[in-house]
Amino acid sequence: MKIVVTVKLVPDTNAAKRIDPATKRLxxxxxxxxxxxxxxxxxxxALQLKEKLGGDTTVTVFTMAPETGKETIRKAxxxxxxxxxxxxxxxxxxxxxxxxxxxxxxxxxxxxxDLLIAGxxxxxxxxxxxxxxxxxxxGVPALTNVRKIEEAGDGKIRxxxxxxxxxxxxxxxxxxxxxxxxxxxxxxxxxxxxxxxAKKKTIVTLMLADLGLDRAVGTDGxxxxxxxxxxxxxxxxxxxxxxxxxxxxxxxxxxxxxxxxLI
Amino acid sequence: xxxDLTDEQKAIRQTVRExxxxxxxxxxxxxxxxxxxxxxxxxxxxxxGLMGLPFPEQYGGAGxxxxxxxxxxxxxxxxxxxxxITMAAHCxxxxxxxxxxxxxxxxxxxxxxxxxGKMLWGFGLTEPNxxxxxxxxxxxxxxxxxxxxxxxxxxxxxxxGTDISGGTTITAVTGQRxxxxxxxxxLIIDQDTPGFARSKKYKKMGWRASDTRELSFADAKVxxxxxxxxxxxxxxxxxxxxxxxxxxxAALSVGLARGAYDEALKYAKERTAFGRPISKFQAIxxxxxxxxxxxxxxxxxxxxxAWEKDEKRDFSQSASLAKLYSGEVSRRVxxxxxxxxxxxxxxxxxxxxxxxxxxxxxxxxxxxxxxxRLVIARMMGL
Ligand SMILES: Cc1cc2nc3c(=O)[nH]c(=O)nc-3n(C[C@H](O)[C@H](O)[C@H](O)COP(=O)(O)OP(=O)(O)OC[C@H]3O[C@@H](n4cnc5c(N)ncnc54)[C@H](O)[C@@H]3O)c2cc1C
Ligand SMILES: Cc1cc2nc3c(=O)[nH]c(=O)nc-3n(C[C@H](O)[C@H](O)[C@H](O)COP(=O)(O)OP(=O)(O)OC[C@H]3O[C@@H](n4cnc5c(N)ncnc54)[C@H](O)[C@@H]3O)c2cc1C
Numbered sequence: 001m002k003i004v005v006t007v008k009l010v011p012d013t014n015a016a017k018r019i020d021p022a023t024k025r026l027x028x029x030x031x032x033x034x035x036x037x038x039x040x041x042x043x044x045x046a047l048q049l050k051e052k053l054g055g056d057t058t059v060t061v062f063t064m065a066p067e068t069g070k071e072t073i074r075k076a077x078x079x080x081x082x083x084x085x086x087x088x089x090x091x092x093x094x095x096x097x098x099x100x101x102x103x104x105x106x107x108x109x110x111x112x113x114d115l116l117i118a119g120x121x122x123x124x125x126x127x128x129x130x131x132x133x134x135x136x137x138x139g140v141p142a143l144t145n146v147r148k149i150e151e152a153g154d155g156k157i158r159x160x161x162x163x164x165x166x167x168x169x170x171x172x173x174x175x176x177x178x179x180x181x182x183x184x185x186x187x188x189x190x191x192x193x194x195x196x197x198a199k200k201k202t203i204v205t206l207m208l209a210d211l212g213l214d215r216a217v218g219t220d221g222x223x224x225x226x227x228x229x230x231x232x233x234x235x236x237x238x239x240x241x242x243x244x245x246x247x248x249x250x251x252x253x254x255x256x257x258x259x260x261x262l263i
Numbered sequence: 264x265x266x267d268l269t270d271e272q273k274a275i276r277q278t279v280r281e282x283x284x285x286x287x288x289x290x291x292x293x294x295x296x297x298x299x300x301x302x303x304x305x306x307x308x309x310x311x312g313l314m315g316l317p318f319p320e321q322y323g324g325a326g327x328x329x330x331x332x333x334x335x336x337x338x339x340x341x342x343x344x345x346x347x348i349t350m351a352a353h354c355x356x357x358x359x360x361x362x363x364x365x366x367x368x369x370x371x372x373x374x375x376x377x378x379x380g381k382m383l384w385g386f387g388l389t390e391p392n393x394x395x396x397x398x399x400x401x402x403x404x405x406x407x408x409x410x411x412x413x414x415x416x417x418x419x420x421x422x423x424g425t426d427i428s429g430g431t432t433i434t435a436v437t438g439q440r441x442x443x444x445x446x447x448x449x450l451i452i453d454q455d456t457p458g459f460a461r462s463k464k465y466k467k468m469g470w471r472a473s474d475t476r477e478l479s480f481a482d483a484k485v486x487x488x489x490x491x492x493x494x495x496x497x498x499x500x501x502x503x504x505x506x507x508x509x510x511x512x513a514a515l516s517v518g519l520a521r522g523a524y525d526e527a528l529k530y531a532k533e534r535t536a537f538g539r540p541i542s543k544f545q546a547i548x549x550x551x552x553x554x555x556x557x558x559x560x561x562x563x564x565x566x567x568x569a570w571e572k573d574e575k576r577d578f579s580q581s582a583s584l585a586k587l588y589s590g591e592v593s594r595r596v597x598x599x600x601x602x603x604x605x606x607x608x609x610x611x612x613x614x615x616x617x618x619x620x621x622x623x624x625x626x627x628x629x630x631x632x633x634x635x636r637l638v639i640a641r642m643m644g645l
Contacts, residue, residue: 071270078274189282192312192325192335195274 001057001153001174003046004085004113006104006134007076008036009069010123017124024226025094026124033065033072038119038180040079040187045180046117047080047188049149058082062111064092064104070203077198078190084201085111089208094219097129102221104130105137106211115152116177120145135177143170147183268330275316275327276334282311283342291343294472295617298464300425301472304346309380313339313350318362322370323378329507329569333514337562340518341525344621345472347518351511352421352473353377357384359504360432360449364492373451376429385423385431387452387478388501391416395634397434398498400447402480404435411437411450411485413458417478424461424476430454431478434497447497451489458483469621506579508629509586510572513565516589516625517558523593523600523618524554530604530615541603550599558596561589580642587635590625597622 011017011031018027035043046059061076063069064087073084087107095103108116116138118131135142147167148160158171162181190198208217215221239256243249257263268276286307294301308314317332318324327335332354340347361374376382393399402415413435423431430453437448452459462477492500528551531542541547568581600615601608608615626632 071273074270075274078278189311190274190278191310192275192278192316192327192331193320194312195271195278196320196326198274199271 001049001053001114002060002112003049003057003115003117004060004062004108004111005039005042005046005076005081006108006116006118006130007039007043007061007063007073008119008122008124009033009063009065009072010036013037013123019229021229024229033069035072035075036119036122036124038121038123038182040119041182041184042117042119042180043076043079043081044187045146045149045184048185049115049152050080053153060085060111060113062104062108063087064095064100064107067205073203074195074198074201075190077201077203078194079188080191080194082201084203085206086203087206087211091208091218094222095217096222096224097125097127097133098223099217099221101130101133101137102215103208103211103213103217105134106213107206108134108138110206110211114174115157116140116175118177118179120179120181131177131179138175138177141172141176143172143176143178146178146180149178149184268334271327272331272334275331276338278311279313279335279338280341282307282313283338283346287339287346288342291345291472291614292612292617294343294345295621296471296611298466298471300349300474301346302426305349305380305383305427308346308350314353314380315358315378317354318358318374318378322362323375329510329572330566333510333565333569336511336514337518337521337565340515341522343472344515344519344618345470347515348470348473349383349422351515352386353380353383355508355511356386356504357422357432359507360386360491360500363503364449364496364500369451369491373429382427382429383422383425383474384429385420385478386501386504387417387420387423387431387433388505389418389420391418391477394418395631397501398445398447400434400436400445400498402433402435404437404448404450404485406437406487409487411435411487411489413450413452413480413483413485415480419465419475420478421473421475423474423478424464425474428454428474430456432491433478434501437494437497440495446495448494449491449497449500450485451491452478452480452483452485453489456483456485469617469624471620505629506582507572509582509635510565510568510578512625512629513561513568513582513585513589516586516593516622517562517565519618519622519625520554520558520561520589520593520596523597523615523622524551524558526613526615526618527551527554527600527603530607534605547603550603554596554599557592561585561592564588580639583630583635583638583642586630587632587639590632590635593622593625 012034015031020027050057050059059081061081061084067088121128145162146159147162150158155174160167161170241252312325315324316327320326336351358377377384388397404411404413432451434447435450436445438446440446458481460479465475531547534541564585568578568585571578597619601619604615607613
């Protein structure tokens with residue numbers, strides 16, 4: 001079975017970020033890129049499945065990112081993925097969900113897959129729109145918010161979908177796309193042997209010219225225009241309740257909540 | 264000249280850092296208090312590939328270079344010196360002799376399981392009356408009916424008595440050289456050798472979660488074939504091992520110092536006195552600036568020695584300089600880190616108090632500060 005994991009490379013999740021007011025885009029220079037944290041769970045789910053199925057099951061990581069991301073994608077190879085495909089082209093800059101998923105889908109058609117696993121959300125763009133759009137462009141079902149893959153193989157997949165109140169067991173044909181939640185299990189550390197071996201694994205680079213697109217991508221293909229960006233309003237200063245003892249403090253808090261009609 | 268680490272070196276540093284912060288750091292205080300050897304962490308380190316980091320893949324290692332190894336030791340020591348020495352002594356003292364001097368058969372039998380982290384191994388040089396003067400070995404081995412009969416005592420041997428320790432390689436006098444000096448040979452002592460016993464763990468000021476024991480040999484019967492390296496090369500070969508070991512102790516010192524600096528910086532921002540964070544006082548800022556300056560300096564020295572080793576150059580002097588300097592830097596840094604913490608730094612629940620105790624051995628183990636100065640001076644031709 002060929003498993004492909006879509007992995008976005010995002011700016012270091014702990015770094016302070018800045019939006020360029022002129023382009024209204026995130027300033028990426030000077031920021032280290034990391035694997036999108038949710039996608040590390042997707043990789044973990046893929047590796048678990050590979051271990052379970054054995055045989056000729058392979059895990060390919062797929063990213064659409066500038067070539068400078070090669071070093072970051074090696075971390076996924078060090079974790080245990082077999083190879084990587086990078087879609088890199090200056091013409092992709094400025095793509096929104098619409099253009100990103102279109103370009104990715106065309107590349108993924110070339111790569112081929114039985115099971116496509118995505119994280120639910122990217123740490124930077126944060127739309128959660130890509131996986132659904134990918135499934136649409138690729139013409140495969142999307143099983144979202146999977147917390148456990150029960151079975152996969154013989155053209156079928158059965159999985160548990162996390163819901164607000166519990167989980168549903170769903171099944172579908174292969175090829176399919178799934179998105180996973182953090183419940184699939186903590187992403188493993190890249191083993192040091194894996195790190196040393198990652199350099200020997202192949203990273204195939206695709207460019208726009210390899211895809212034969214019939215639609216514009218990048219800024220020209222984007223349907224979204226960011227009109228305005230503003231920081232969230234700072235929260236009002238908390239009111240500190242001071243009281244002589246516990247009972248009168250509790251009363252003051254009770255009165256406050258009552259006044260706000262919260263209880 | 265290029266100060267960039269390679270992609271692998273960066274990734275190894277990052278991975279070990281994450282492991283150290285997530286798995287080791289939260290346990291450090293308890294392990295120190297309980298003097299508890301962390302079997303589970305050793306298992307995790309083995310799975311990660313740390314226990315065989317610098318050895319080739321064909322012998323069960325990860326095939327990393329010395330720079331990566333030094334970075335890994337630094338990151339572990341930044342979280343916990345005991346865990347770091349367990350790993351560092353295992354690689355550079357326990358397993359290295361087999362890698363450097365073992366026959367292919369000995370490598371398969373010992374180096375492979377050691378690099379895989381399935382067992383630990385001791386390096387038995389020091390004796391109650393032979394420390395800095397390691398050539399004064401009193402332990403004797405006499406060949407009789409196809410076995411070495413070993414008698415003597417070894418002191419302060421790291422990793423020698425855990426439940427997963429497989430044995431110790433020792434120096435022993437096996438005869439007399441033509442120049443009248445003792446002939447010293449390395450013998451492989453398996454844990455179940457009759458007549459070989461380990462003491463209880465020493466009670467220690469620092470490195471309390473690491474395993475250090477006294478070893479005694481009373482007519483211990485060792486197969487004749489358990490010679491490691493050439494007969495008579497024992498002291499020379501062990502001193503070669505210590506050259507590499509100095510890089511690892513130096514890395515340990517830098518890591519420990521950086522851990523203490525991290526704590527001091529954090530605390531200086533949190534603690535207020537006279538109405539503002541103490542980090543706003545210039546006296547505290549100057550301490551922190553000096554700490555960082557010295558740590559960066561020491562780190563460069565360690566990485567240079569490691570790089571020279573990787574480039575197959577003569578690294579002895581650089582390693583000695585790095586070991587001596589970083590040991591002293593770690594003392595100044597832990598001292599100021601405790602000072603910045605005030606009275607809280609004297610309390611067990613603050614990591615700097617443990618670091619303060621863990622530091623001292625950096626200036627004693629694998630060649631004291633005085634011995635490093637002797638070695639360095641000797642290399643000047645003095
Ligand atoms: C601050 C900011 C605001 C933005 N606002 C918008 C906006 O409002 N509308 C809009 O259309 N675009 C917006 N973008 C652009 C956005 O970065 C792209 O649309 C992005 O490529 C896809 O959306 P996402 O990051 O939300 O991914 P999500 O849909 O949140 O990602 C979900 C999953 O899809 C996969 N995936 C997503 N991108 C990639 C990739 N490049 N390579 C491999 N796998 C991937 C991953 O598995 C990921 O876990 C914004 C970008 C920034 C930085
Ligand atoms: C926790 C711990 C773990 C250890 N692990 C190991 C291990 O795994 N294997 C192993 O073989 N050993 C190990 N050791 C031993 C360690 O290497 C020795 O303690 C060290 O080399 C010093 O030897 P010594 O203790 O005999 O001190 P001594 O040699 O007695 O030195 C006492 C003092 O005299 C000074 N001195 C000695 N000679 C001179 C001189 N010529 N000129 C000036 N000053 C001098 C020393 O610098 C020191 O200050 C360990 C020690 C400890 C504490």
